[in-house]
Amino acid sequence: xxxxxxxxxxxxxxxxxxxxxxxxxxxxxxxxxxxxxxxxxxxxxxxxxxxxxxxxxxxxxxxxxxxxxxxxxxxxxxxxxxxxxxxxxxxxxxxxxxxxxxxxxxxxxxxxxxxxxxxxxxxxxxxxxxxxxxxxxxxxxxxxxxxxxxxxxxxxxxxxxxxxxxxxxxxxxxxxxxxxxxxxxxxxxxxxxxxxxxxxxxxxxxxxxxxxxxxxxxxxxxxxxxxxxxxxxxxxxxxxxxxxxxxxxxxxxxxxxxxxxxxxxxxxxxxxxxxxxxxxxxxxxxxxxxxxxxxxxxxxxxxxxxxxxxxxxxxxxxxxxxxxxxxxxxxxxxxxxxxxxxxxxxxxxxxxxxxxxxxxxxxxxxxxxxxxxxxxx
Numbered sequence: 065x066x067x068x069x070x071x072x073x074x075x076x077x078x079x080x081x082x083x084x085x086x087x088x089x090x091x092x093x094x095x096x097x098x099x100x101x102x103x104x105x106x107x108x109x110x111x112x113x114x115x116x117x118x119x120x121x122x123x124x125x126x127x128x129x130x131x132x133x134x135x136x137x138x139x140x141x142x143x144x145x146x147x148x149x150x151x152x153x154x155x156x157x158x159x160x161x162x163x164x165x166x167x168x169x170x171x172x173x174x175x176x177x178x179x180x181x182x183x184x185x186x187x188x189x190x191x192x193x194x195x196x197x198x199x200x201x202x203x204x205x206x207x208x209x210x211x212x213x214x215x216x217x218x219x220x221x222x223x224x225x226x227x228x229x230x231x232x233x234x235x236x237x238x239x240x241x242x243x244x245x246x247x248x249x250x251x252x253x254x255x256x257x258x259x260x261x262x263x264x265x266x267x268x269x270x271x272x273x274x275x276x277x278x279x280x281x282x283x284x285x286x287x288x289x290x291x292x293x294x295x296x297x298x299x300x301x302x303x304x305x306x307x308x309x310x311x312x313x314x315x316x317x318x319x320x321x322x323x324x325x326x327x328x329x330x331x332x333x334x335x336x337x338x339x340x341x342x343x344x345x346x347x348x349x350x351x352x353x354x355x356x357x358x359x360x361x362x363x364x365x366x367x368x369x370x371x372x373x374x375x376x377x378x379x380x381x382x383x384x385x386x387x388x389x390x391x392x393x394x395x396x397x398x399x400x401x402x403x404x405x406x407x408x409x410x411x412x413x414x415x416x417x418x419x420x421x422x423x424x425x426x427x428x429x430x431x432x433x434x435x436x437x438x439x440x441x
Contacts, residue, residue: 125251
């Protein structure tokens with residue numbers, strides 16, 4: 065049996081190696097390493113895949129979120145609502161721009177932003193909401209957009225973990241994650257469902273005026289070279305990464321389906337024990353399983369399980385052990401332990417098992433066997 069990895073990029077690359085090499089060689093032969101044809105081709109392909117008017121490639125997913133907020137030029141101290149149960153990048157861009165992150169709860173079953181708590185935190189200083197499509201399924205965007213419209217708030221989707229996921233409206237219409245709010249941001253970090261072989265990111269929007277401004281900001285605030293209309297940043301997706309992503313985008317649906325099959329096998333196996341609560345999927349979304357994250361009934365055994373699996377050659381991860389409202393970096397906002405009981409409870413009991421496109425049945429059987437064995441000890 066091959067070594068078990070959280071994400072098997074080696075095996076995935078082996079299947080597309082020649083296609084990737086061909087596309088990289090085209091970039092090398094043309095020497096168009098920045099803003100070359102590969103970037104525009106990938107941008108166009110992703111726009112078609114997502115059925116969105118504009119994709120603005122950039123250097124990484126964190127930049128994508130930051131550039132969106134820069135485009136709106138919110139006043140210092142304005143409040144942006146964000147779940148505390150998310151990776152720090154979602155929060156840090158808010159603080160970096162002198163805005164105030166206002167943390168809210170998540171639902172204990174889907175791990176996504178709690179709409180009722182969100183609405184209760186809106187004040188006259190609130191300007192935007194950042195829903196996070198955590199672990200691979202969409203937040204409740206129809207309800208969230210209704211709240212946002214009611215209070216005249218902007219909505220920026222963090223789609224870094226849910227590229228390719230579908231959201232189904234109550235009228236049956238289906239759209240892709242990241243295309244519902246005013247703008248969406250995604251990451252092409254290598255381990256993502258659509259991952260580059262280095263850093264990369266993109267912004268999605270159907271707003272023509274916003275798209276034009278975003279394109280300026282990611283390129284030093286210029287729409288014409290050496291003429292700078294706004295303060296910008298240097299955040300570009302390089303041509304080699306775009307060439308790789310162009311190849312991998314063709315397989316994204318297959319990759320997501322492979323992850324779903326792995327998740328189904330886990331769900332069936334773990335139904336044999338009441339020590340594990342398997343991931344719930346909301347009725348309005350599918351799940352593309354960037355992570356397969358379970359909750360343990362007994363939180364005190366989480367770290368013990370993590371160590372036990374490592375001793376058996378099985379990696380596992382804890383996403384995330386400390387909620388953002390209790391991180392030292394954000395202590396000056398005045399939050400304290402107990403402010404978000406659901407989030408804090410999740411941080412004490414979630415654990416993620418390996419899931420990826422190349423998972424072999426033998427490997428997964430070994431993981432399942434050892435997880436169940438741990439609870440029988």
